[in-house]
Amino acid sequence: MNREDQNLNTMERAAPIKDLPIVHMYEEGKYVSWGVQTDSNSYLTVAWKNDLPEKLTVNGKNVALIQTDDHVALYSSSPHPTIFSMHIPSIKMHDLQIITSTNFDEAEVVLAEFDSGQLFFPYAPPKNHGIALCKFHNTYLPVGVYHSNNQTLLPLSKLTDFHEFTQYRTDTYRPTNHQQFYVLENETMQVVFSNIGGAITEINLPFKSNNDSKSIVLPIDIDRTIDKKYTNNSLFPLNPYHIFDPKAGKTLLTSPVKGGYYPLLRRGIKDGSGYPSCEVSPKHYALNTISEDPEIAQALYTLVHFDDKMIQFEAKLPSGRITKSYHFPENIQQAPYCLIASFKVEGNAGGLWVSSGVPEVELISGKDEPTIKYNILQNGQPTTEKLSLPKTSTTMSSFQPNWVANANGYFTLIIDPQNEIGYGFQANSIPGTLDPSRIVMIDSDHNLYPAGKYPGYEVLMPLKRSSDRVSFRIYAGPIDQKILKKVDAAFTNSTTGHTPKYIDVQSFHGWLPFISEPFAKFLYFIMSSFYALTQSWGFSIILLTIVLRIMMYPLNAWSIRSTLKMQEMSPMLQKLQDKHKHDLKKGQMEIMALYKEHKVNPFGGCLPLLIQMPFLFGMLNLLQSTFSLRGTTFIAGWINNLTSPDILFSWNYPLPFLGSHFHLLPIILGVVMFFQQKIASTQSKKGGSLTDQQQKQQKMGMIMTILFTVLFYKCPSGLNIYWLSSMGLQILQQYYTSKRKKAIKKDAQEITINHKKNSIKNSL
Numbered sequence: 001m002n003r004e005d006q007n008l009n010t011m012e013r014a015a016p017i018k019d020l021p022i023v024h025m026y027e028e029g030k031y032v033s034w035g036v037q038t039d040s041n042s043y044l045t046v047a048w049k050n051d052l053p054e055k056l057t058v059n060g061k062n063v064a065l066i067q068t069d070d071h072v073a074l075y076s077s078s079p080h081p082t083i084f085s086m087h088i089p090s091i092k093m094h095d096l097q098i099i100t101s102t103n104f105d106e107a108e109v110v111l112a113e114f115d116s117g118q119l120f121f122p123y124a125p126p127k128n129h130g131i132a133l134c135k136f137h138n139t140y141l142p143v144g145v146y147h148s149n150n151q152t153l154l155p156l157s158k159l160t161d162f163h164e165f166t167q168y169r170t171d172t173y174r175p176t177n178h179q180q181f182y183v184l185e186n187e188t189m190q191v192v193f194s195n196i197g198g199a200i201t202e203i204n205l206p207f208k209s210n211n212d213s214k215s216i217v218l219p220i221d222i223d224r225t226i227d228k229k230y231t232n233n234s235l236f237p238l239n240p241y242h243i244f245d246p247k248a249g250k251t252l253l254t255s256p257v258k259g260g261y262y263p264l265l266r267r268g269i270k271d272g273s274g275y276p277s278c279e280v281s282p283k284h285y286a287l288n289t290i291s292e293d294p295e296i297a298q299a300l301y302t303l304v305h306f307d308d309k310m311i312q313f314e315a316k317l318p319s320g321r322i323t324k325s326y327h328f329p330e331n332i333q334q335a336p337y338c339l340i341a342s343f344k345v346e347g348n349a350g351g352l353w354v355s356s357g358v359p360e361v362e363l364i365s366g367k368d369e370p371t372i373k374y375n376i377l378q379n380g381q382p383t384t385e386k387l388s389l390p391k392t393s394t395t396m397s398s399f400q401p402n403w404v405a406n407a408n409g410y411f412t413l414i415i416d417p418q419n420e421i422g423y424g425f426q427a428n429s430i431p432g433t434l435d436p437s438r439i440v441m442i443d444s445d446h447n448l449y450p451a452g453k454y455p456g457y458e459v460l461m462p463l464k465r466s467s468d469r470v471s472f473r474i475y476a477g478p479i480d481q482k483i484l485k486k487v488d489a490a491f492t493n494s495t496t497g498h499t500p501k502y503i504d505v506q507s508f509h510g511w512l513p514f515i516s517e518p519f520a521k522f523l524y525f526i527m528s529s530f531y532a533l534t535q536s537w538g539f540s541i542i543l544l545t546i547v548l549r550i551m552m553y554p555l556n557a558w559s560i561r562s563t564l565k566m567q568e569m570s571p572m573l574q575k576l577q578d579k580h581k582h583d584l585k586k587g588q589m590e591i592m593a594l595y596k597e598h599k600v601n602p603f604g605g606c607l608p609l610l611i612q613m614p615f616l617f618g619m620l621n622l623l624q625s626t627f628s629l630r631g632t633t634f635i636a637g638w639i640n641n642l643t644s645p646d647i648l649f650s651w652n653y654p655l656p657f658l659g660s661h662f663h664l665l666p667i668i669l670g671v672v673m674f675f676q677q678k679i680a681s682t683q684s685k686k687g688g689s690l691t692d693q694q695q696k697q698q699k700m701g702m703i704m705t706i707l708f709t710v711l712f713y714k715c716p717s718g719l720n721i722y723w724l725s726s727m728g729l730q731i732l733q734q735y736y737t738s739k740r741k742k743a744i745k746k747d748a749q750e751i752t753i754n755h756k757k758n759s760i761k762n763s764l
Contacts, residue, residue: 013095014097015109015135015140016109017107017109020036020097020099020109020133021036021037021038021133021140022034022037022099022107023036023043023058023059024058025045025057025058025063025075026056026057027053027056029057031105032048032053032056032105033045033046033048033101033105034101034105034107035058035075036099036131036133036142038074038081038084039081039082039084041061041063041077041078041081042063042066042074042075042076042077042078042081042082042083043058043074043076044072044074044083044142045072045075045131046071046100046101046128046130046131046145047071047072047073052065052068052073053065056075058075058077063075063076063077064076066081066165067162069160069161069162070145071129071145071147072131072145072159074162074165081165082165082166082167083142083165083166083167085141085142085143085156085166085167085168085169086134086136086141086143086170087143087155087157087168087293087294088134088143088144088155089114089293089295093113093114093115094113094114094115094134095111095112095113095134096111096112096113096114096119096133096134096143096153097110097111097132097133097134098111098112098126098130098131098132098133099130100126100128100130100146101130108126110123110125110130111123112125112132112146112153114134119151121151125151126148127148128148129145129146129147129148130145130148131144131145132144132145132146136169142156155292170294178196178300179194179195179196180194180195180242180303181193181194181201181239181241181242182194182241182242182303182306182311183243183254184309184310184326184328184339185243186328186332187206187212187214187215187332187336188205188206188214188215188332188336188337189203189205189206189339189477190202190204190205190206190236190237190261191203191204191326191339192204192237192238192241193313193326194282195300195302195303195313196282196285196299196300196301197282197283197285197288197289197298197299197301198288198299198301198314198315198324199282199285199286199288199289199324199355200265200285200288200357201237201265201267201280201285202236202237202238202263202265203263203264203265203413203476204236204237204261204263204264205217205261205262205264205337206260207219207223207260207261207262209260216478216483216627216628217262217478217631218631220630220640220641220644221640221644221647222363222442223259223262225442226438226442227258227259229442230273230274230441230442231258231272232270232271232272232273233269233270233272233441234258234259235256235257235258235270236256236258236259236260236261236263238256238267238268238270239256240253240254240255241253241256242254244306244307244308245308246307251306262411263360264359264360264411264413264476265286265358265359265360265413266357266358266359266435266436266437266438266456267280267438268280268435268436269436269438269440269441273444274441274444274445275436275441275451278436280358280435281297281434281435282297282298283297283298283355284355284358284430284435284456285297285355285357286357286413287324287326287341287354287355287357287474288354289322289324289354289463290353290355291351291352291353292351296317299315299322300315301313301314301315301322302315304323309327309328310327311325311327312325312326313325320345320346321345321346321347322343322344322345322346323343323344323346324342324343325341325342326339326340326341326342327339327340328340329473329490331490334486335486335490335491336477336483337475337476337477337478337483337487338473338474338475338476338487339473339474340471340472340474341471341472341474342469342470342471343463343469343470343472344467344468344469344470345463345466345467346467347467352462353426353460353461353462353463354415354460354461354472355460356404356406356413356415356458356459356460357413358430358435358456358457358458359406359407359412359413359456359457360408360437360438361408361438361439361454361456362409362410362411363439364410364509364624364643365620365624365644365714365715365716366714368408368409369408369507369509369624370389370406370407370409370456370457371386371405371407371408371409372386372387372389372405372407372427372457372459373385373386373387373404373405373407373504373507374387374396374402374404374405374425375401375402375404375501375504376399376400376401377402382501384501384505386507389427389429389457390428390429390457391429392428393426393427393429394427394428395424395425395426395427396424396425396426396427398423398424399424400420400421400424401424401425401461402416403416403417403500404425404459404461405502405505406457406458407479407507409509409624409625410478410479410627410630411476411478411479412475412476412478412479412505413474413475414473414474414475414476414502414505415461415472416472416473416474416475417461417470417471417472418470418471418473419469419471420464421461421462421463421464421470422461422462422465423462425461425462426459426462427458428457428458428459429455429456429457430455430457430458431452431455432450432451432453432454432456433452436451436454437449437451437456443652443654443660446653448660473491473500475487478630479505479506479627480627481503481506481628482628484502484503484505484506487502488502506625508520508621508624508625509621509624509625513621513625515614516617516618516620516621518618519614519617520618520619520622520625520626522618523544523619523622524622527540527541527544528540530544536634537632537718538632538634538639538642538718541642541718541721541722541725542725544722545729546725546729548612548726549729549730549733552612553733572594612726616719616723619718619719619722620715620719623642623643623716623718623719629642629643629718630643631643634717634721639665639717641717642716642718642721643718644716645661645663645665645713645714645715645716645717645720646663646664646665646717646720647661647663648664649661649662657713659714663713663714665717665720665721666709666712666713666715666720668720668724669708669709669712669720669723669727670708672731673704673705673708673727674705675731676727676730676731676734677701677705679731679734679735708723
């Protein structure tokens with residue numbers, strides 16, 4: 001539409017005052033000004049004098065002055081006011097309604113046009129300051145403050161004093177028929193690009209198979225379930241795509257294939273899953289350039305170049321031109337899972353950010369463990385820090401990071417700028433209802449995995465206000481020590497010795513990780529040594545348990561002997577308790593003296609369990625944090641993944657606590673612990689009736705049996721194998737020590753009898 005046509009329908013485009021959220025404001029019953037309603041209790045108004053009143057009345061309600069900034073004031077009857085606003089689109093022309101004052105201080109509406117960042121008026125501009133409104137669906141939202149002295153518009157987002165009160169509305173992305181997808185692929189990754197935003201929509205990692213033995217990614221139960229039940233969502237890529245055929249020398253339109261990949265990024269939900277279909281908004285694509293204007297992220301790019309090694313896009317925007325190119329590194333064998341991205345912004349790059357995309361959910365012992373880390377120079381040394389996950393948004397602005405990593409537990413996406421960019425970075429929480437994880441499809445009829453429970457996280461890195469080309473090195477793959485060390489070595493500067501230190505991206509999850517991390521590393525060292533011999537992580541866990549039992553054999557033997565000694569002393573202890581049943585304090589003192597005389601520690605049986613706790617936590621954290629254990633099978637069809645619970649059989653309807661799977665290993669563990677307590681109880685009764693202390697220990701043992709069964713029910717199967725093996729070896733050692741002590745006691749009795757017989761013979 002040209003300017004003349006726009007002027008013809010100016011009257012139709014100007015909004016009547018009755019359709020706008022305008023209210024009258026009173027002071028002590030006298031009208032003083034107009035205001036714009038921003039929520040049910042809050043109002044914006046232009047300051048009509050320097051000393052604004054602290055109290056006003058609006059619609060019969062008393063409102064108080066909350067904040068002022070640059071000719072605008074906020075009044076509200078609530079201590080927590082909200083300004084619902086929107087970012088002014090900078091692409092195409094949009095109408096604004098300027099609310100200003102007449103000579104009688106009444107509200108007046110003047111139509112304005114905001115075109116490519118410039119403000120125009122079809123007729124005369126307002127003579128007084130005003131508040132600009134923009135239409136959002138069927139309502140009008142305040143977007144900025146109009147300055148009459150220089151006829152400019154200051155966006156509401158620039159008023160820093162109002163940041164804590166402002167919430168921005170955005171349109172849900174509607175798919176366009178103009179969207180096209182292109183694929184670059186090598187042996188470690190399939191990268192899917194879109195001409196919307198010139199960005200990455202999918203990063204798919206191939207599973208290890210007979211056809212792809214170089215991959216280290218294994219499928220897990222979620223992959224198998226989606227492949228079997230939700231076939232529309234098990235396609236890779238998710239949509240038909242273009243690929244360059246070097247033999248034919250041209251681009252071919254190709255259909256997706258079923259299964260075979262792990263989706264590193266959230267891809268949306270297709271029809272046929274039982275969950276409402278959902279498209280990912282381009283603003284959440286990886287390596288998209290975004291700003292306050294949502295239309296920047298949805299800009300249509302032109303494909304400039306495409307072959308089997310590189311792809312290049314270009315977009316012409318009102319503010320300039322953006323060129324993006326992507327290619328795999330030359331040393332792909334030494335740098336797997338890596339991609340190089342290059343951006344050139346011709347024009348003002350201020351306010352532009354590069355996004356990481358939103359990683360998929362990885363359930364670790366039933367929980368997702370997203371992590372954001374960044375590497376910075378601290379005292380001249382590269383240091384990696386962990387960022388607390390934001391509830392909404394967090395901005396770090398005081399430094400320039402070497403790289404930022406957005407991880408989901410076992411996989412990570414690292415953005416490493418190779419040139420100078422803007423300072424800091426931003427981390428945002430993305431509601432799971434807006435960008436759902438693929439797990440929401442599974443048993444969606446029963447809401448097994450509610451979308452709102454699994455928010456995603458994205459990282460934004462600012463571009464510098466410059467037209468210089470900026471390159472980013474991207475690592476998008478598993479958090480595997482061998483792979484990360486290889487990539488670090490590949491990108492180490494041979495002259496300076498500088499290494500990116502991607503290895504630091506690994507985090508230890510689980511209970512008390514800051515304590516158990518050294519134990520986890522020690523256990524992994526022993527396990528990996530056994531794995532080199534057995535090629536089975538399950539057997540390696542069992543062999544590791546044997547090594548630990550051997551290491552702690554003296555302590556366990558001492559503990560068992562102490563327990564057996566307590567059983568022998570049971571009659572004496574019972575006599576003391578009966579003797580002093582009316583004087584408990586004196587009875588306790590004599591019992592302690594008896595313990596000291598026989599050199600027995602009543603808590604000796606608990607000490608080995610306490611010492612094993614750090615190793616137990618270490619094993620849990622190891623299973624929850626070590627990629628090489630993810631997806632590994634021990635007994636096919638039952639224990640298919642050592643890092644998740646075993647599954648003997650499943651059912652459709654989820655039950656409380658049990659869910660929809662039956663885990664056998666924790667039940668076996670509970671049975672073994674129960675019989676261990678029974679054996680100990682039987683041995684104790686042989687020495688006479690149980691003392692109060694032994695009765696308490698027996699009850700505590702039964703409570704621990706139930707507690708461990710419940711706690712271990714949803715723990716990784718590898719942890720159950722570890723603890724089950726440890727309990728089995730404990731029973732064997734307990735049995736051996738008991739038999740050996742009986743044999744020694746029997747031999748001692750025979751020696752005593754023989755000695756007496758010999759003494760009698762000699763005396764005769």
